[in-house]
Amino acid sequence: MKILQIIPFFTPSRGGSVIVQYYISKELCKRGHEVTIITTDFEFDKEYAKTLEKIGVKVIPFHCIVNIKLFLISLGMGKWLKKEIRNFDVIHMHDFRSYQNVIVHHYAKKYNISYILQPHGSTPRVIEKKRLKWLFDVFFGYKILKDASKVIAVSKEEAEYDRQMGANNKKISVIYNGMDIEYFKNLPEYGAFKKKYGINKKIILYLGRIHKSKGIDFVIKSFSKLVEEANDVILVIAGSDDGYKAELEKLIEKLNLIGKVKFTGFLDEEDKISAYTDADLFVHTVQYMGGVGLTPLESILCDTPVIVTEECGEVIKEANAGYWVKYGDVNDLREKMKSILENPEEGEKMVKRGKKYITEYLTWSKNTEKILKNYLEVSGGT
Numbered sequence: 046m047k048i049l050q051i052i053p054f055f056t057p058s059r060g061g062s063v064i065v066q067y068y069i070s071k072e073l074c075k076r077g078h079e080v081t082i083i084t085t086d087f088e089f090d091k092e093y094a095k096t097l098e099k100i101g102v103k104v105i106p107f108h109c110i111v112n113i114k115l116f117l118i119s120l121g122m123g124k125w126l127k128k129e130i131r132n133f134d135v136i137h138m139h140d141f142r143s144y145q146n147v148i149v150h151h152y153a154k155k156y157n158i159s160y161i162l163q164p165h166g167s168t169p170r171v172i173e174k175k176r177l178k179w180l181f182d183v184f185f186g187y188k189i190l191k192d193a194s195k196v197i198a199v200s201k202e203e204a205e206y207d208r209q210m211g212a213n214n215k216k217i218s219v220i221y222n223g224m225d226i227e228y229f230k231n232l233p234e235y236g237a238f239k240k241k242y243g244i245n246k247k248i249i250l251y252l253g254r255i256h257k258s259k260g261i262d263f264v265i266k267s268f269s270k271l272v273e274e275a276n277d278v279i280l281v282i283a284g285s286d287d288g289y290k291a292e293l294e295k296l297i298e299k300l301n302l303i304g305k306v307k308f309t310g311f312l313d314e315e316d317k318i319s320a321y322t323d324a325d326l327f328v329h330t331v332q333y334m335g336g337v338g339l340t341p342l343e344s345i346l347c348d349t350p351v352i353v354t355e356e357c358g359e360v361i362k363e364a365n366a367g368y369w370v371k372y373g374d375v376n377d378l379r380e381k382m383k384s385i386l387e388n389p390e391e392g393e394k395m396v397k398r399g400k401k402y403i404t405e406y407l408t409w410s411k412n413t414e415k416i417l418k419n420y421l422e423v424s425g426g427t
Contacts (some may be wrong), residue, residue, distance in 0.1 A: 046420065048073060049133040050082045053143040055106065056090040058285050058311055060254055062139050062165040065222050067093070070102050072413035075136035083126075085109040085119045085145070101132045114174060122397065126152045135424045136160035137416075141167045142181045143187070150189045159423035162189060163197040166337075168206045173257065177331075187211050195422035197416065200337045200359045208361070218419055221360055222339055223412030224403050229318070229346035238319035242309060247278040247386060250324035250349070252317065252340050255308075256287040260354060260372060261298055267378035269300040278386065283320055285311040304392050306323050321347035326385050326392070329353045332372045341367065342407065345399035350385050350392030360407075366399030 050068050064310040070080045074097075082097070086106040094104040098344050124146060129135070130152045141164035153160045168190075170178040178186075190196065190212045193323070197218050198204035204217050239245065251264055261282060268280045280302075290308065297306050312320060321327065327344035329351060337360045341351040351367035358369040368381040385392045 046077045046135065046424065047133045048420065049079070049130070049136045050080060050139065050399035051136065051145050051149050052082065052084050052139040053115070053145050054087050054089070055082065055084040055094060055104065056088045056147065057093055058090075059088065061222070062163075062167075065163075065165065066137075066139050067097065067227060068223060068409045069413055070097055071100065072409050073417070074101050074276060076413075076417070081105065083107065083122060083145070085117045085122075086113060087117050114177065116142070116144055123148045123152075130158055131156050133158060135420045137420075138162045138189075138193075140165055141172040142178060142186060146189055147185045148223070150185070150192065159194040160192075161197060161419055161423060162193040163199075164203070164207070166199055166203050168203060168210055171258070182210070195419045195420065202356075202359060218415070220412060220415045221337055221407055222342075223409035224339070224342050224346065224407045226346065226404060226408055229343070232322050232347055233315070233319045235322055238316065238323040241316070241319070242281075242307065242344060244279060244281070244307070244323075247326075247420060248320075248324040248328045248343075249278060249280045249328060249386075250283065250320055251281070251328055252283045252312070252320060252344075253329070253332075253338075254284050255282065255289045255290045255293065257289050257292075258292060258331060259289075260288070260332045261293055263330050263332070263373060263375070263378070264328050265293065265296055265300065265302065265306065267375045267382065269302055270379040271382055272302070272305055275383070275386070278325075280306045281309060281310050281320065281324070283309040296427070317343075318347060321349050324349045326382060327351045327391070328378075328382070329357060330370075330372065330378070331357045342399070342403055345396050346403065348396055349391075350395050351399075352381050352385070359377060360402075361399070364399050365395070366402060367395050 073080050081103040083105045087109040089106045107122040109117045109119050111118040129193055143145050190210050195211045195216050196207050197220050198207055199222055201219055207217055208214055253259055321344050328350050329338050329341045338357050341353055344351050353361050353369050354372045355369050356372055361367045370377045
């Protein structure tokens with residue numbers, strides 16, 4: 046089968062959707078399918094692409110001529126699609142509100158090629174750019190959802206949003222993201238991260254983009270309550286700044302937390318795994334429903350317990366693999382952070398349950414089999 050994958054950008058620093066596409070493409074190629082990824086050259090990670098190209102995946106970046114709040118216009122992609130799109134059996138579009146999806150939708154409809162849409166939790170119009178998102182949906186988004194042969198939701202919550210946006214309920218498949226379990230079997234020596242960053246306290250870790258939607262301010266407020274009675278803990282915020290760090294620094298100063306919160310910036314894979322390994326607790330506190338984060342699962346595979354918000358804790362709840370809190374409940378988060386730090390054996394039980402669930406249900410192999418089934422259905426293979 047010839048498969049075309051589309052994503053606006055191609056760098057792991059942009060998070061989940063890129064990583065998911067990377068592993069899906071890798072697994073599909075292993076199974077003998079021909080996979081082509083088209084993207085833009087915005088923050089294009091050549092080395093990341095090369096690891097796929099070595100096994101036979103084609104990665105084609107088109108020049109981004111205009112960047113309008115991450116709406117990346119790449120005119121060359123349209124010319125290529127007009128010529129090449131009919132050579133593919135199925136198209137897999139990642140993310141939702143992108144110029145790339147608009148162009149692909151146009152040519153897929155024109156040449157009657159089936160496409161699958163995987164929004165990766167981006168369907169809800171929340172947090173920011175609400176008016177721009179509404180305008181996109183009016184002109185393009187509703188049509189893209191309606192015309193999709195299949196819509197892959199990464200959670201039941203996201204599936205409900207997709208239904209509300211007009212996706213046909215019979216076309217929606219809920220497929221949780223997979224995990225590369227083998228990658229986490231040989232963890233780095235404990236203490237490497239602490240040594241590198243000069244830390245000699247217990248670590249509460251946040252890892253991800255520093256963005257308003259991630260609820261990092263909620264973590265900081267809860268942490269400020271925790272350190273009133275615990276001086277042996279530090280909050281580490283790891284990840285690239287997505288325009289929100291300055292506001293968080295003001296909050297840290299206001300709450301007298303200078304010296305008690307450490308920003309590391311973006312971590313490469315080695316440092317990321319070391320951070321998980323050395324952390325005593327991982328927090329993932331997004332403030333809207335719709336997705337299931339990869340980072341809590343990565344943390345569990347590094348033997349570190351997790352706390353998530355109800356808004357993103359669907360898998361953690363199903364596996365009974367951590368604590369969950371309501372977004373904004375500062376006292377509840379403080380109490381649960383305190384509980385895990387003071388009762389590590391409880392965290393160990395959570396991690397054990399989480400690892401079992403991930404191994405049974407969330408490998409990339411099993412994830413890709415489910416996605417491949419959708420490909421075959423829409424392309425007439427079965």
